[in-house]
Amino acid sequence: MRILKQSTELRSLFQKRKIASSKLKWGVCTMSFVEQELMRFINEIIVPNVDTYELQEAIPLDVIRAMGDRGLLCPLIPKNYGGVEYDLQTIGRINEKIGQASASVRSVLTVQGMVSLAILKFGTEAQKEKWLPKLVSGKVVGGFALAEEEAGCDSSNLSTTYTEVDEEYELVGKKTWVTMGQVASLFLVFARSGEEYSAFLVEKDRIGLQVEDVTGMLGLRASMVANVTLDNVRLPKESLLGRLGSALRFIVPTCLDYGRYTVACGCVGLSQACIDVCYSYVEKRKQFGTKLKDFQMIQRMLAKMVTQTKASRLLCQNAAKLKEEEDFGAITDTCVAKYYASTSVNEVASMAVQILGANGCLNEHPVERYFRDAKLFEIIEGSTQILEIMIANNYLG
Ligand SMILES: Cc1cc2nc3c(=O)[nH]c(=O)nc-3n(C[C@H](O)[C@H](O)[C@H](O)COP(=O)(O)OP(=O)(O)OC[C@H]3O[C@@H](n4cnc5c(N)ncnc54)[C@H](O)[C@@H]3O)c2cc1C
Structure with a gap:
């Protein structure tokens, strides 16, 4: 083939x-x-x-x-x-x-x-x-607009509001860190009216919607992140997604669960990429007249990288299996998979840089990008600390 x-x-x-x-x-x-x-x-x-x-x-x-x-x-x-x-x-x-x-x-x-x-x-x-x-x-690229300057991990602290005006909804606020926001033509926007949180489908060309590119990110540099300002954006009633007040209880958790699963699987891929680069490097690079692959301390790092990557992959497969079976524990096990895979890929990428030494610090070598990208996985789709809280609380009942 x-x-x-x-x-x-x-x-x-x-x-x-x-x-x-x-x-x-x-x-x-x-x-x-x-x-x-x-x-x-x-x-x-x-x-x-x-x-x-x-x-x-x-x-x-x-x-x-x-x-x-x-x-x-x-x-x-x-x-x-x-x-x-x-x-x-x-x-x-x-x-x-x-x-x-x-x-x-x-x-x-x-x-x-x-x-x-x-x-x-x-x-x-x-x-x-x-x-x-x-x-x-792909004719339409979507943007998931939940986060705001004062609403990161705490999604309930939204300041984007919606009000009903003349049989329409009017949205006011600013969304931050919208992945693909630079090219999205449809935004799923979360907003509140008092203690009621709702979701809206907002086309990019609505009057009052402005997109501002975010550049200079540590990692995921090509993910075209943008901030989105909603300046009295008027929407017809049919732009409401789901019921009024259903956003934080149903829509956000459903989306984040899928997001966490796919991010966890992405972490497995990034870990595997680190391993692949290291395997070819240790085969060629010699110090003290010996190939790196023959140093036991290098072997220990490779063993850890392989084991952690396999463990991450198995946790992802377990999460998928539980989801397919509609098992009650699927949500927590998806958190476990994302938590482990994202923290683990940071260790794996760090070991990859270590194995390549100075070469690993240079952008001619892909591990430099892997190392930068890995860090962002600990922040998106549930930060490491939030997932620790969620996992612990689940087991504490
Ligand atoms: C590359 C990238 C892409 C993104 N894409 C999107 C997107 O498409 N759509 C979107 O809506 N958002 C997106 N985000 C935003 C992302 O969801 C937030 O960054 C994330 O929710 C964390 O919020 P924050 O960065 O404001 O951190 P904060 O909430 O300010 O947290 C800062 C630190 O405090 C910790 N912390 C917070 N609360 C607690 C607590 N209770 N206990 C212990 N520690 C805590 C956090 O873990 C973190 O380490 C993106 C972010 C990045 C970096």
């Missing part, structure tokens, strides 16, 4: 790397057609261009649409809305493999998945028919 053969045609910036960023492999000998197509897409489109995306802090819309064409953007969505309806294990592997190539590109999958899932679960039939096929194909 072509994509499983040793590559002789690595292109673009990757040819310049001192350590070849080799094409990714699915990890098993037999691949389904879906898997072959995925790996072909990753190796032909993402891998050769990932450094350009990071440098330009942008992913071309064509790439997002190409993911849509392959059913990767909203893989949970049923076929009658244009989706592919993959199972969660497959979705996990897609996130792992794309995350192995580029954490920024993978972030599209989480956001697009969360917005489409919210519409699927809570939308009216008209909203589903209007938005889902476009989100699936």
Whole structure:
């Protein structure tokens, strides 16, 4: 199979790397057609261009649409809305493999998945028919607009408000850190009216909506983050998603649960990428006349990296299994998977930099990017501390 053969045609910036960023492999000998197509897409489109995306802090819309064409953007969505309806294990592997190539590109999958899932679960039939096929194909990029300057971990502290004016809703406030916000044409905006929290589908071209690019991020530099200001944005009644007051109890937890699962799987991919780079490096690099791979302290680091990555992958698979079985513990076990995978990938990426020494600190080597990207996984979709609280509280009853 072509994509499983040793590559002789690595292109673009990757040819310049001192350590070849080799094409990714699915990890098993037999691949389904879906898997072959995925790996072909990753190796032909993402891998050769990932450094350009990071440098330009942008992913071309064509790439997002190409993911849509392959059913990767909203893989949970049923076929009658244009989706592919993959199972969660497959979705996990897609996130792992794309995350192995580029954490920024993978972030599209989480956001697009969360917005489409919210519409699927809570939308009216008209909203589903209007938005889902476009989100699936990537013609519309979605933005998940929950966070604000004073509402990070504490989503209940929103200051964005909605009021009913002349049979319409009027939104006022400012949303921060909206992944893909720079190119999103549909925002899922959370706002409050007193103690009532609701969700709205807001098109980018609504009068009063302004998007401001956020650049210079530590990691996930191509995830096109933006702040979104809502200056008396008027919306028709049909823009409300779900019932009034249902946002924090139902819509946000549903979206974050999917977000956590896909981010956890992305962490597994990033961990695997660290391992792959280190394996080829220790094979070649010599110090004291000995290959690094023959030093036991290096072997210890590799053993930890492999073990932690396998453990993260198993936790993700467990979360997917519980979700498929609609098990009551699925939400907590998804938190466990995200908590472990995101903290673990930070240790793994740190060991990868350590193994490469000074070379690991240079942006010619991908571990430099892996190290930066890893940190952000401890902040998004439930910070490490919030997940610790959630996991502990669950077990404390
Ligand atoms: C790259 C990136 C992409 C993002 N994309 C989106 C997006 O698409 N949509 C969106 O809505 N948001 C997005 N966010 C925002 C993200 O959800 C928030 O950053 C996250 O919720 C944490 O909020 P905060 O950064 O304001 O930290 P804060 O809430 O200010 O927390 C700061 C620190 O205090 C800790 N802390 C907070 N509360 C407690 C507590 N009770 N006990 C112990 N420790 C606590 C936190 O763990 C953290 O370490 C994104 C953020 C980043 C960095």
